Amino acid sequence: MGPHPAVAAIRLAVRRVLHDILTEHATTGAPDGVDALRRAPAPPAGGGRTASATSPARPAEAVRPAEAVHLAEAVHPAEAARPTGSVHRAGPAPAHPAAVPVPGAFPAVPAPLGPGRTGPLVLVACSGGADSMALASALAFEASRLGIRAGGVTVDHGLQAGSDQRAEEVVERLRALGLDPVESIAVSVGRDGGPEAAARDARYAALDAAADRHGAAAVLLGHTRDDQAETVLLGLARGSGIRSLSGMAAVSGAAGRYRRPFLRLDRQTARTACMAQSLPVWDDPHNSDPAYTRSRLRHEGLPALEKALGKGVVEALARTARLSREDADALDAWAREAEEGVRDDAGRLECAKLDVLPPAVRRRILRRAALAAGAPGGSLFARHIEEVDRLVTAWRGQGAINLPGRVVVRRQGGRLVIRQG
Numbered sequence: 001m002g003p004h005p006a007v008a009a010i011r012l013a014v015r016r017v018l019h020d021i022l023t024e025h026a027t028t029g030a031p032d033g034v035d036a037l038r039r040a041p042a043p044p045a046g047g048g049r050t051a052s053a054t055s056p057a058r059p060a061e062a063v064r065p066a067e068a069v070h071l072a073e074a075v076h077p078a079e080a081a082r083p084t085g086s087v088h089r090a091g092p093a094p095a096h097p098a099a100v101p102v103p104g105a106f107p108a109v110p111a112p113l114g115p116g117r118t119g120p121l122v123l124v125a126c127s128g129g130a131d132s133m134a135l136a137s138a139l140a141f142e143a144s145r146l147g148i149r150a151g152g153v154t155v156d157h158g159l160q161a162g163s164d165q166r167a168e169e170v171v172e173r174l175r176a177l178g179l180d181p182v183e184s185i186a187v188s189v190g191r192d193g194g195p196e197a198a199a200r201d202a203r204y205a206a207l208d209a210a211a212d213r214h215g216a217a218a219v220l221l222g223h224t225r226d227d228q229a230e231t232v233l234l235g236l237a238r239g240s241g242i243r244s245l246s247g248m249a250a251v252s253g254a255a256g257r258y259r260r261p262f263l264r265l266d267r268q269t270a271r272t273a274c275m276a277q278s279l280p281v282w283d284d285p286h287n288s289d290p291a292y293t294r295s296r297l298r299h300e301g302l303p304a305l306e307k308a309l310g311k312g313v314v315e316a317l318a319r320t321a322r323l324s325r326e327d328a329d330a331l332d333a334w335a336r337e338a339e340e341g342v343r344d345d346a347g348r349l350e351c352a353k354l355d356v357l358p359p360a361v362r363r364r365i366l367r368r369a370a371l372a373a374g375a376p377g378g379s380l381f382a383r384h385i386e387e388v389d390r391l392v393t394a395w396r397g398q399g400a401i402n403l404p405g406r407v408v409v410r411r412q413g414g415r416l417v418i419r420q421g
Contacts, residue, residue: 007276010262010270013262014139018148120148120216130270140178154171154185156184156185159189211257226302231248238381243324331360338361348416366392370388370409
């Protein structure tokens with residue numbers, strides 16, 4: 001009997017991403033990555049980071065647990081470990097409809113690397129919640145079969161009493177899964193951008209530092225399709241444009257460091273996988289605290305939308321994110337190509353040449369220029385770029401535009417001067 005369908009689904013999602021990492025590791029000339037890749041068959045069609053509009057006809061909008069039920073037969077011994085701690089344990093897994101295997105949907109398991117050979121290191125960012133614990137268990141299971149080293153990092157934001165103790169409990173659980181290296185990193189959360197944004201900035205800074213310190217090829221994040229839907233709605237509420245509606249990318253960060261294997265899986269699948277493996281799960285009280293915008297959206301906004309519009313809202317929003325990202329990527333590429341042709345010999349932007357470009361392309365060029373001058377991306381909003389755009393399209397002799405990061409934009413002699421100070 002194979003693993004529970006939810007367990008099979010999360011493993012399949014992680015395995016596809018690990019195949020991508022092995023492929024990239026091989027192309028860099030790393031001999032161990034080449035060896036592992038030669039033994040590893042190609043991932044199934046439509047899997048991994050390239051799954052998008054170019055994927056085959058049968059889209060993987062949601063990886064259904066039934067599709068992966070024929071995964072490896074045995075549960076990794078470490079995944080059944082039950083370390084002690086203060087968090088609750090998930091109970092027995094609920095009954096699941098009989099699943100029908102899909103022939104060829106999962107590649108055969110390659111032979112492990114030879115003695116003394118090591119593959120790339122992949123870290124999992126784990127808070128102890130259901131999404132990241134499910135991700136950690138799948139990484140522990142799949143990495144060893146592909147010759148990949150697997151470790152984990154948990155970040156202690158220090159925002160709740162006893163957070164340091166909970167972080168240590170997560171470290172113990174990750175070690176019990178067989179991950180190594182594993183560490184807890186305490187961070188100081190500032191106030192810029194609000195509590196949620198400040199915590200996110202501190203968390204990613206810590207993860208970047210950990211990845212650099214250990215030489216990790218990638219860091220896996222447990223964001224699910226539900227998280228993607230929430231991100232799209234938040235972007236829509238801000239009126240931030242198509243890039244914001246693109247949500248979270250499956251691959252992001254410098255050199256593609258961050259990978260999100262679960263963006264096509266729903267949150268319940270991850271939780272069910274934890275229950276099926278008796279993995280302990282910690283439910284962060286911030287996730288249900290109405291003081292936080294995302295929490296209100298999760299517990300009030302999305303349920304109200306589903307009540308008014310019917311089931312399928314989450315899937316539709318996630319699909320919107322993917323389609324928006326494809327459009328945004330195309331427009332970004334157009335803007336990069338067009339930018340060289342609208343600059344003079346001194347590198348300044350010529351307003352007459354900018355004015356004839358489509359607004360979506362022109363504003364992307366203006367945003368890129370503002371960022372290059374030192375404006376922080378997290379504080380540079382659409383309204384800022386619209387004001388700069390008026391210097392090009394609605395010039396009436398208006399004065400300079402002040403942007404975040406002390407960046408000043410003014411029009412002089414038919415050209416834009418963008419600099420700090």
